[in-house]
Amino acid sequence: MSSILSLKDAVLALDSNAGRIEILHGISLDVQAGETLALVGPSGSGKSSLLMLMGGLERATSGTITALGYDLSAMDEDALARFRRENMGVVFQNFHLIPTMTALENVATPLELAGRKDALDRAKAELEAVGLAHRADHYPSQMSGGEQQRVALARACAPSPRLLLADEPTGNLDQSTGKTIMDLLFDLHAKRDTTLVLVTHSNTLAERCERIVRLRDGRIDAALTAVEATA
Template sequence: MAKILNVHHLEKTYSSGSKKLTVLHDISFDIEERETFAIVGPSGSGKTTLLGLCAGLDRPDGGKIELCGTNLSSLTEDERAVLRNRNIGFVFQDFQLLPTLTALENVAVPLELQGAKNALQISRKLLEKVGLGDRFDHYPSQLSGGEQQRVAVARAFSNRPSILFADEPTGNLDAETGEKVIELLFELNKEHGTTLVIVTHDLELAQKTQKILRLKGGRILENSTPAV
């Protein structure tokens, strides 16, 4: 299998007044195409910062990230945005749906940005797949948390991404709803042949993936395959 993400000696430091805080220290790992991968660790361990760097949402202070065969450091802000829209799907803890758009319109946004002519048709099929075929015209405020996250999952897969980053995807959901959303995420991921990277503090969820990267204090504690 080819590598879809290569991370080499990554460093990230934030400045606060005269103080500097290094949140990631010498992080190196790689992820293969179609692999399911979890990044785990306590709050403040650098998980979300690492995800943002890997997805090209922010720039590292040291090291190199290659995503889909491209060195992210060599790209301008606009070029990174194009790469994200073509190759990356996102699912966030707080859903990040656009409140003024219906469920159908939210799912269609990435496709419309790509200029797809059949954006609404694809979006309808995806919403049906996640069990929301009767919610096309509902706005986020008219949906439960679980329904909003299912819309977000459908949106994440709408542009057929090569890699999907999920940041605490069940963080705002009760256990039962969260379990259903995760089943859906893994099911669609397998069906679409996507690489799935999940940031979570939930070890039970992490155990469902093929590889686990454990962080503590911005350093790698372990990079392993879960025991089945």
């Protein structure tokens, strides 16, 4: 397998009233094309911050981040937005759906921004893939948390991204609904050969991944295969 995402000595530091706070300390990590990778660790360990760096949603203070052969640190905000739209899907814990848009419109939005003439047809197919064709005309406020997360997953997958990033995708869901989302994530990964990187506190979800990276205090504490992690 070849590397689809590579971080070399990536540092993330933010300025605050209390002074400069270093959140990530010299992270070096390669993600292979087609693999499933879980980022785990205690709250405040830097998991979500690392995922945001991977997606170009945060800029590294120093070090390099390369995705699909492109240096994310060298891109301006417009170029990053285009790159994400064409190559990445992102799923958040809090869904981030547009409340004034229907499920269909939410899923179609990234496709329309990309100039896809078949945006609505593609969005309908994606909603059907996550079992929500019957909810196409419903607004987020009319759907359960699990349904909203399925819409968010459909939206992330609609442009056929090479890389899918998920930040606590089951964090706001009950156990049964969370399992449904987990199954959908891995089913979509398998069918579309998408590289999946997810942040989770769920051992069950992490152990379904091929590799688990543990963070502690903004540093990589361990990088193990799922078999090694459960041994």
